[in-house]
Amino acid sequence: MKEFKNSKDSLSILTEVVLPNDTNNLDNLMGGRLLHWMDIAAAISAYRHSNSIVVTASVNNVSFNHAIPRGSIVTLHGKVSRAFTSSMEVFIDVWYENRIGEKIKCNEAIYTFVAVNKDQKPIKIPQIKPESIEEKTRFEGALRRRQLSLILAGKMSPDEATELKSLFIK
Numbered sequence: 001m002k003e004f005k006n007s008k009d010s011l012s013i014l015t016e017v018v019l020p021n022d023t024n025n026l027d028n029l030m031g032g033r034l035l036h037w038m039d040i041a042a043a044i045s046a047y048r049h050s051n052s053i054v055v056t057a058s059v060n061n062v063s064f065n066h067a068i069p070r071g072s073i074v075t076l077h078g079k080v081s082r083a084f085t086s087s088m089e090v091f092i093d094v095w096y097e098n099r100i101g102e103k104i105k106c107n108e109a110i111y112t113f114v115a116v117n118k119d120q121k122p123i124k125i126p127q128i129k130p131e132s133i134e135e136k137t138r139f140e141g142a143l144r145r146r147q148l149s150l151i152l153a154g155k156m157s158p159d160e161a162t163e164l165k166s167l168f169i170k
Contacts, residue, residue, distance in 0.1 A: 003126060003127065004126060004127050004128070004129040005049060005083075005126045005127070005128060005129065006128075006129060006131065007079055007080055007081070007128050007129070007130055007131070007135050007139075008079075008131075009048060009049060010045040010046070010048045010049035010078075010079050010080035010090075010128075011045065011048075011077070011078070011079050012041050012042075012044035012045040012048065012076075012077070012078040012079075013041075013075060013076070013077055013078075014037060014040060014041040014044070014075070014076045014078070015073065015074065015075045015076075016037055016073075016074045016076075017071070017072070017073055017074070018068055018069065018070050018071060018072045018073075018074060018096075019070070020070060022070070023070045026067070027069060027070045028067040028068055028069055028070070029067070029068040029069075029070075029072070029074070031064055034064075034068070034074075034094065034107065035059070035062065035109075037074070037076055038062070038076060038078075038092045038094070038109045038111065039056060039059075039111065041076040041077070041078035041092055042056070042078045042090040042092055042109075042111040042113065043056065043113065044078060045078035045079055045080050045090045046080060046088055046090055046111075046113035046115070049080040049083060049088055049125065049126070049128070050083075050088065050113075050115035050123075050125040050126070052115045052116065052117070052123060052125070053115070053116050053117070053118070054113040054114065054115050054116070055113065055114055055116055055120075056111060056112075056113055057087060057112040057113060057114045058111070058112045058149065059109065059110075059111055059112075060089070060109075060110040060111065060112055060145060060149060061108075061109060061110045061145075062107070062108075062109040062110075063107055063108055063109070064107055065105075065106055065107055065108075066096075066104065066106035066107065067106075068094075068096045068106055068107075069098070071099060072096040072097060072098055072099075073096065073097040074094065074095070074096050074097075075094075075095045075096070075097070075103075076092055076093070076094050076095075077092070077093045077094075077095070078090055078091070078092045079091055079135075080128055081110075081128070081130075081135070081138035081139055081141075081142050082128055082138070082139045082142035082143070082146075083125050083126060083127050083128050084146065085122070085124060085125070086114050086115050086116075086122035086123055086124060086125060087112055087113065087114045087115075087122075087146075088112070088113055088114075088115070088125060088128075089110060089111070089112055089138075089142045089145065089146070090110070090111045090112070090113060091108065091109075091110055091138055092108060092109040092110075092111065093105060093108050094106055094107035094108060094109075110145065112146075112149070143163045144163045144164050144167070147160075147161040147162075147163055147164045148161070148164060151164075
């Protein structure tokens, strides 16, 4: 196993068309259907990074910033933003193409996956080496997001969250 991987190695692109069966009473894509597509795109990214079976550990954040109308073409870009020992954070950026061809970023999400073996036990995964400004920003923020999740789950004391504390104590 390589010690570091380029985050581009985990890129997944999923494209779907919003059909009538995917819509709500307002003729827009149902949020649950979008969450399903996001989970698939994120799982592909996590699998590509870890080269192993992956399971969804959490959906950390989802923003539904813009409704996606029926007939739109939806493209989801998934990429691992940071890898820890066995878990990895995956960012999903969602774009839609309307009927006149405009591409609009409409939603995003952050998922956490854990790489496991056939016995469903966590396994060690390669680290990420961020390159672009966006990758570096997401990489740095991932540790703060992870610490917050661990505190909320009761698995970490707020006193141990050095990255979070650094935001408030100068």
